[in-house]
Each structure stands twice: as structure tokens, then as C-alpha cells.
Amino acid sequence: MDDKRRRARVQGAWAGKAKVTAHIGPTVFVNTGKPLGWGHDHVIPDKQFVYKEPTEVVRKIPDPRVIDKPGTYEISTSASGVSRLRLFPSFIEPKEGEWMFEQLYREIPWRQKSNVGPDGPYQEPRLTCWYGEVPYTYSSSTMQANPHWHPLLTMLKDRIEEVTAYSFNSLLCNLYRHDKDSIDWHSDNEPDLGKNPIIASLSFGETRVFQMRKKPPPEEQGDYTYVERVHVPLDGGTLLIMEGATQSDWQHRVPKEYHDRRPRINLTFRTMFPVTKT
Template sequence: MSDKRQRARVQGSWAKPLPKQPQRPTEGCAFPSNPVANLKPSWGVGQHAFEFHQSTQPVKLIPSEKVIEKDGDHEVSNGPSGVSRLRLFTEFLPVEEADWMFSKLLAELPWSQKTNYRQGESYGEPRLTCWYGELPYTYAHSTMEANTQWHPLLLTLRQAVDSASGSSFNSLLCNLYRNESDSIGWHSDDEASLGIKPTIASLSLGDTRVFSLRKKPPPEENGDYTYMERLRVPLAHGTLLLMEGATQDDWQHQVAKEYHSRGPRINLTFRTIYPEPAGCRHGGQTLTSGTAPVLSTQHHQRLL
């Protein structure tokens, strides 16, 4: 077999290599065979001196998100506004009772979609709600009227939550997240009608959803949350979460949309509502950190 046919038919790394062809000089060419061999760099290496200066700006790191899953008291911050604290009860309701309560409330509460307003435009909340309380509740520039016709099961749950929290709640905002597309955006429960450093109790029934918190930035950050602390609290069926102290002054919270399929979830948010103080804008008022409405002496005593 000729050498040429052998190379064509044999595959693999051991095939006989082709002989090297001699390089022939290019006729009439003024450049050497390697045109860059004799060229010197023209960008002046060594002609300029560089000196390193340590930056006067502190290096900022984006903090990792912390997860809170264990029962107990969790002090999440302590600043000029005071201590911000979360209290978690992951098995506040037995599973069988929670199942029955979820089904009953899902079927019997007067769920409806509330209309809110942002920059003069209306939009439907991405969830269903209903309100119970002797006073109206205003947030996002929209008011939920007073409703004293409490469902009997809600009265039972309010007594249990009062006992666990040591508070006395007089109102309840019920939220129904129908699926993974329902949500509530970043906000703080800091309306003037909630008083100073309110305690908010959140009882969850149904599918697990993530409750997220982020610390409010100091004034010099100009509203940039990039480098602020973040928390993540999975709220499962029958879980009670209490937000206490300066949590509403120093933190925001949300329940974000999710990409994975989620079943319905009911969130019962118990609050203590006071008549709005004179001089405060009616509802939707966001108080800056360290400020509070002027309440009567009686109201101050009830908050202590």
C-alpha cells in the first residue's frame, strides 16, 4: 500500500505524519519572515510611574440574607429607634385544627379585591382582603371601612393571639394569597393610627410563603437598599409571627411573587388601631424613623 493511501485509511494519533515542507522566502518582500520580531513596543513601558493609593472610601459588601426558622425571640437590630424584635411560633396551631380553620375561613369570609392608588393611578391589589375592627383602616391612600361583625372563629383566634403576645388587638386585616402570583410589596406598618412602636401579629394558614424583611437605609444612602441587612422567614401552616419594638420604624417587609407553584394561603394580621391624632394626614402616612404621632395620655398608657 502506498504511503499516501495508508495515511488516508489509518485513523488515530499513531498515523504517519506528513513530511514538513521547506519554507520559501517571499520574493520582493521587504519584511522579515517574522514581521514583529524586531519591533519594539510603542506604548512606553517604564516611561510612566504608577503609585498605588489606598481608597478613602470603605469597602462595601452586600450582606448575605439571614434565615429565621427556629422558635423564640430574635433581636434583629438595636439602633437609635430602639430594639427591633421578631418572635416566632412555628407550631402555634395543631395541624388538624389549622386545616379545619383554613377551609372554613376560605369559604366563609367576605373576600374582595381592594383598589389602591399610586401616583394618582388606581390598581387592584394582587390578593384578596377583608377587614374587621371598630375603626376604619387606611393604607396606600385607600380606606377599609369599620366592620364590627367578626366571624366567630376570628374572635377565638384573636383571644389566642392576645394571650401569646401579651397584647390586646382590636382589629384584623385578612389577606388571601390565591397562588404564587399574589403578593404584597415592600412596606412598613407605620401608619399614624397604629401608634408608637406597634406590635403586629401575623398568623398563617395554608401553603408556605416566604416573609422577607430589609433594613431601612440611613439618610446618607439616599434610599439605596443594596447594602442593607435582609431576613427571610418561611411562614408555614399554623405559624404565628410577632413583629415588636422598632421593627416598623427600622425595617420593611414583603411577601413576593414566586416562580414555583403555590397553593392558597390565608394571612391574619392583628393590629391595635387608634383614632388618628389631630394634625396627621388621614391614612397612608409614612412616619420617618424616630417620629410618632402625638397621642393622648390614655393612649400612651395603653401602649406601655
């Protein structure tokens, strides 16, 4: 090929903005400074990536905020007030926590609760036991009043009341037997719990992640995709207090897990203000 034809082919393939470097030796550095190696001609396209601002707003799903250190956390503020968490890791020392777990596991009269959801009746995937002067209804099923507190539970209630200066008259005990036991998204906002209920949640045994998500504003039409999230790993012995507007502005759950989990007991102390029915 004479020089003219060779040039024409090159220009046809790489018209305009192409840099052509002929093979000239073992290692060639072009102005990128990168070595090219032996044996071929090298064509370095001179295309530039031009960033164009997207015309639509790109929404990012926020990463969950992990709360795992002792302290008080104001997780949001709204017209309903401040939503606040207080975390006390090692509220119960590990050795003490172990024998408490064993005693509660053996001696609490755990029951299977049957609920009614939008798709019909289902068995709650955990065992529960209710203590309190009045019945407690959630998920369209009622747990009868049970004023006969186990002495260990009374002792734990007293300890929590001393540290928090709150008082409680009821307790929902939950037993998660394995990784597939769970509780789905909900708020503890039954009318009998009053406005801005204070919930003291004490955990024993296996660590499970307590997940929270903020209720979306009306314009999201019930879509939780972009809402703020908080994850609190609840180890044995950890006390978590939820207060202020937490139950009106947030939901929480303990999801199923997909690896072996030993049993976990969770005690949620509450105060019931029974609504008198006329």
C-alpha cells in the same frame, strides 16, 4: 537548528521567568509535583499571582439572615429602640390549621382592594378583609369599619392574646390565591397604629417567605442595596410577632413566586388608636 539558535528562540518567547522542561519520558514531574504526560516539551510559566489590596472599598451585599426556629430575635437596635421578632412555629397544630384554613377561605367576605400608588391606581394582587371598630387606610385607599368578627377569628384573637399578653382590636385578613399574589415592600406604620405597633401575624395554608429589609441610613439616599435582610418562611400554623421599633426601622413584603403555590391566608392582628382629626 544548532544549540545556540534553539536557545535564542526559547529565550525570546519565554524570556525571564520561564521554566523549560524537555521531553524526557512518559510522565514528567517538575517541581510542582504535577504529572505532565507524553510527547511534548512542556513550558511552565513561572508567573506568580500577586494580590493587590483594592484601593476602593469593596462592599458586600449581606446574605439574608434566615429565622425559622422558635424564639425571640432582636434584629436591630437604633435610636428608635430595639426591633424584635418572636416566632412560634406550630402555634396551630396542622390538623386544626387545615380545617381553619377551609373555613376562613369559604366564609370570610374577601374583597379586591384598589389602591393608588406613585404610578396611579392599581388592584392589590391579593384579596383582603378588614375587621375593626374604625376604618383602615393604607396605600391611599380605605377599608370601612367592620365590627362583625367571624367567631373563628375571635377565638384566634383570644388564643394569641393569652400567649402573648398583648391585646388587639383590629385585624387585616389577606388571601394570597396563588404564586403571583403578593404584597410589596412597606411598613405597618400608619398613624392610627400608634408608635411602635405590635403586629401578630398568623398564617394558614401554603408556605410563603416573609422578607424584611432594614431602612437605609440617610447617607445611602434611599438605596437599599447593602441593607441587612431577614427571611422568615411562614408555614401554615406559624405565628410571628413584630414589636418594638420593627415598623419604624424595617420594611417587609411577601414577594411573588415563580412556581405553583397553593392559596395562603394571613391574619395580621393589630391595635388601632384612631388619631382624632380637628
